[in-house]
Amino acid sequence: MNDAMPKWADILLIPIINLALALFVSGVVVALIGENPFEALRILINGAVGSAYGWGYTLYYATNFIFTGLAVAVAFHARMFNIGGEGQAALGGLGVALILLFVDWPHWSLGLLAAIAASAVFGAAWAAIPAWLQARRGSHIVITTIMFNFIASALMVYLLSKVLLVPGAGGSPETARFAEAVRLPSAYDIAPWLGFSRSTPLNISFFVAMLAALGVWLLIWRTRLGYEIRAFGFSEPAALYAGISPTRIIMIAMLVSGGLCGMMAVNAVMGEAERLVIDSVQGAGFVGIAVALMGRSHPVGVLLAALLFGILYQGGAEVEFEIPGITREMIVVIQALVILFTGALDNMVRMPVERLFLSRRRQPVAPLPKDPTHPGGNPDAGKVEP
Amino acid sequence: DAHSSPGLIIDLGGKFDKSFNESAYNGAQRWVEETGGEYAETELANEAQREQTMRRMAERGANPVVVLGFANGSTLDVVAPDYPDTDFVIVDMVVDQPNVKSIVFSEHEGSYLVGMMAAMASETGTVSFVGGMDVPIISKFACGYAQGAKAVNPEMNVIVNMTGTTPTAWNDPVKGAELTKSQISQGSDVVFAAAGGTGIGVLQAAADADILSIGVDSNQNYLHPGEVLTSMIKRVDNAVYDAFTAAAAGELETGISVMGLSNDGVGFALDENNEALVTPEMIAAVEDAKAKIIAGEIVVHDFLSDNTCPAY
Amino acid sequence: MDLLTLLQLFDSSLRLSTPLLLACLAGLFSERAGIFDIGLEGKMLASAFMSAAIASYTGSVWIGLLAGIGASLVLALVHGVASITFRGNQLISGVAINFLASGLTVVIGEAWFALGGRTPQLEGASRFHELMLPLADPLRGIPLLGPIYSDVISGHTIIVYLSLAMVPLSWWVLFRTRFGLRLRAVGENPAAVDTAGVSVVGLRYAAVLICGVLCGIAGAYLATALSAGFVKEMSAGRGFIALAALIFAKWRPWHAMGACLLFGFLEAFGNRYQSLELFGADVPVQLMQALPYILVVLILAGLGGKAIPPRAGGEPYVKER
């Protein structure tokens, strides 16, 4: 029972111990390959959050993960496991590229709105077929979304190396650069006084991501539709009893999920690369799964988990840059350990800590249970009601 | 100035990809050994780090900053103007900025030569190619190879396969081997791999089946002595070495530099591992063609010029 | 398509489906016991690395195989500790294991061999070689059956035969032994097993470890039979395809074999017919490369029918909350 512990222990103490354990084990690995773990940690933290420069990258990465994490989370609420984020985000990139290359937008703001719409529509479209197959044909969404990732990458290679390729651009499979008019304001343009440099990839899409998080929160916890999505996710027979159509919920949840994945492209393709390159998603679809799971499918949790991964990505890049002995794969190891300890091995810390608190405040007789509890398995667990 | 040390940014394929990046790394190492100099080096971990890393290198004072691979082109185009005092060198791509030296290789010409050798070594009349991904730069290899093979024998059958469409296509020796086996079953007895880590599987499968293979980028003849016909070498190492050396002397020239047959930027590898495989006639024919290409008597079609290939 | 091509396709399918089949059966044991495992990929990769590393170090592929299995078992144990002992989220644990394997193989490999995470090339006794089955040559002359026996069935490494033998064996273990009955029961209703006096934890660990062994063989097959050494990320998504095959097979061994052979065949077909001309137009390579995946989707859509996973799957067994 969660109420065995005060709330602060639940949402602060436990994650911090978990993180410390993950970093400790990572430190051991770093030490084993002959590098100084304390130095590495210092560079990691400093590099990620110690300067405007670091924040510029950390938040840029986090923005991607917010989109994909929210996407996976929304699907989770309807008990759909959307592994197709990679493909949906890739298609979102295609949508952004097409709408920006083939339409002349007079101003970035219009371009941004168009890109949001296009990326969401393309991403949603790529999720629509697996969703429909799941809803109507019972084809397992996990298989179909995995397959659609592969199909998407084939489609992207084809389009980028055969169709959208700029002639004479040296053969790099990428589209032309988008027009200067649709360059999104970067953190430097918006808030130079914060010390962001011209090159910071953080851009206005960050706010789009925050809005998306707010939107997801409203959708899931404040709308009738969200109520239905969660109800369906918890119990399909009960949903039927209540007049909730499974097909409708599966389709909507997956379309929203695909749309959110697609919107990642607004940040990565429109905001950062300013052209569509091959494999523009860079695994963010998969990271989104970890983010959603660790964030327990709640937007606030997703924001925090995305930030954590942003820190690991940016801080990791700095460590790799500063310490030649630490390679990029070492960073992957650290990420893995963080996921392992904060996500999968959560109870290893939680159980003893809970017992500790409990032994201090066991009630003599408690005739009836008192507080809501959330067992670990469901996506609603540990939700934060602001 | 001559006091700042050069920087090298290894691309996503990784420092030890046994081909392109590794070759660059070797060039840098050679420079270190010969001059005792120091240089900064880092490896990209993802797409978004391109710009970040270039800027970091420049801001840290590295000069010149060497970046590898076509994928850096449009990024460098944006970054270079911000650091007018830093020289950049980009390999495999042309970037039109005053402080950028663009080094491009005539891979199609080198591939043409190994294609000729493949055709001459083939007994079945079928040779093959395994590429990583069906992107133009790989087609440039494939197309040059096919032209060379058909130059020897217009009836030559050239099978061209690509490994995949995801990033794992460059690291899938299993699939590389399977493609090779499939090509062998279609009659191929010489296979040319331009597929990064996947190529290791290609060369292995060829060696296992006792047919010949052709390595790429760096000299891969040693991988299976006596079974690798040759390697289409692309002297990225020289490019990096030269850039480092020139910069140290303060003589780095920006602009486009084409590394082709004439300046030994590309070529085929001959060493003790393959001397038994390469006949004098082959060498004669290939040297002849090389001379003609340099002289402009033979024009090898560059796939990148129009994204088509006349040979297949 | 002539007979010879067809036989070659089957031959290739068999090789390509072997790692899938092993991983798929691995997942079958784990998921039948109620532990979902999206970490098949990571375990395969870890084994691929360790088997190649140790095979190259000792010169013996068999020791390499054992080492590969050992590496896979370590990760399986991590998954077990996280999802059984500490009742963690099985999906998160699987994701973590995939990342861990992907990073650690290169970090260790680089520290060990300094070949960029690659292992040295394997030769001779440090690799699995193809076996000629008895009478393969003399029988080749018999029409149809001869070539099928000699060219398709014969001429694979021992692991291919092992993996095929694993299918009836898995079926037998799961459906004909006490252990299998209990294992399936624990994936359907652990409380039933618990109240029947059998340890849920013990059974689930057993299942997870079997999964580790099979993934270990699959990984070793990639690195020491299909290729001759480890290359980073060489599992190349096969663990996910195996997972798809497992769901496709509705968690049944013979169906798993069918699904993996089908996936293998589709890949072999895609390899063989990369450049195809249809109605006078070139079919893009990418379409041919995506074909296996498109076909899987179409087959699934056509077959319909819900794949109902083991009922207690994915949920930790919690008596007291």
Next chain:
Amino acid sequence: MTQSDTSLAIELRGISKAFGPVQANKDISIQVRRGTIHGIIGENGAGKSTLMSILYGFYKADSGEIYIGGKKTDIPDSQAAIDAGIGMVFQHFKLVENFSVLENVVLGAEDGRLLKPSLSKARKLLKQLADDYEMDVDPDAIIEDLGVGQQQRVEILKALYREADILILDEPTGVLTPAEADHLFRILEGLRDEGKTIILITHKLREIMEITDSVSVMRRGEMTATVQTAETSPEQLAELMVGRKVLLRVDKTPAKPGAVVLEVENLRVVDEQKVERLRGIDLTIRAGEVLGIAGVAGNGQSELLEVLGGYANGTGTIRVNGQPIDLTGTASDARTRRARGIAHVPEDRQREGLIMDYRAWENVGFGYHHDAKFGSGIFMDNAALKADCVAKMERFDVRPPDPNLTAKNFSGGNQQKIVLAREIERNPDLLLIGQPTRGVDIGAIEFIHQQIIALRDQGKAILLVSVELDEIMALSDRIAVMFDGRIMGERLPDQTDQRELGLLMAGVTGAAA
């Protein structure tokens, strides 16, 4: 003192158990004599199941000692309990649903590594046991295809197969028809006469009085009394249990039927396996009356409720207040049924009636979440839901009255009250209500019955489906008996008896005369 009286089959001393902050058992001691049937009663959540689960090694007690046959015995897990000769039939069966009966019986008690010999040996033994105790079950049937009564037999056979001397049954009759319950009691008596010891948990005082030799009462985790059955009365037990006097009969005035509310003609339902579940049902309910549907579970009652509730496909005619309902739409138009004034208390509150992971306040809007009073536009008004929940909890005496508590943390009786509150307070024209008091304790049953009658007296039509004949007889104004998807006949409660209804339930019509 580590020895205890050897005439005692079981002795528990000072057992305590806490789940997190909840003290489920507190210092409980109990003695059960060999060869007797001992009853345990107590309100929902009193700790009965927990205590027995400790005895069976399912949970581990925090403190206390267990003596079996006079010997101090450690029971760390169920295997130890089985070894000590204890068998238990859980309130929620512990069966593997897609295994056969035989497989379930041998699971954990196989004798040998291979299945085949164990199974064939078990088949013989099972047949023997089934014959001895007249518990006919098909050993090859798959559990999920069996009715609950049959499933329960499997559980009992499981225990007997393991040669249990002590048999614990946790609310075994909650899901049985009277005939099945009677049969079960005969079996239990037979077992007792063989010298076996039986512990029976139930909410039904009639059963306690009928079959037990002694009875213990639990309240809020504590053992409040143990008495000889012969020396007590239902009224006294009820009072001990609830802590106040309980009305054990339903008081109601004769019905005053009004206009026809529901008309059903030739209603048919074919399920996914293409089995015809309803074979042409005709019925009518008027305002202000309760139509009770009696029948053995699985004879189409569930399908009747589902198709009327709007989430099963059927053919035929349904008219509500004279207006026909379109049956051709998709299965998911339960929402339009609600709009037509039909409310539905489903048979299975945990599976259908509630979202177990939703808080109470979220559940009070379930199915009605599109109502204007619960929000505007696309948004839900959570504050309105909470306020509504507080009010409903107050009126229906839901305990604890905490709208933020998750549904699964309420006891069965209180879960049922939440569902009832939601459906009744909507003021429907027609209330469909299935198994309203299944597994609910006496105090709550009394309350629920009062609510149903009150609704009837407000002039509403009520369709009551229950396997409890007592309940059907007590609440209905007319009784229809269902068998095999058909209505076998209709009776008035004061003109029939349990025997006649029982025959109809078995499909025997001739006896109606």
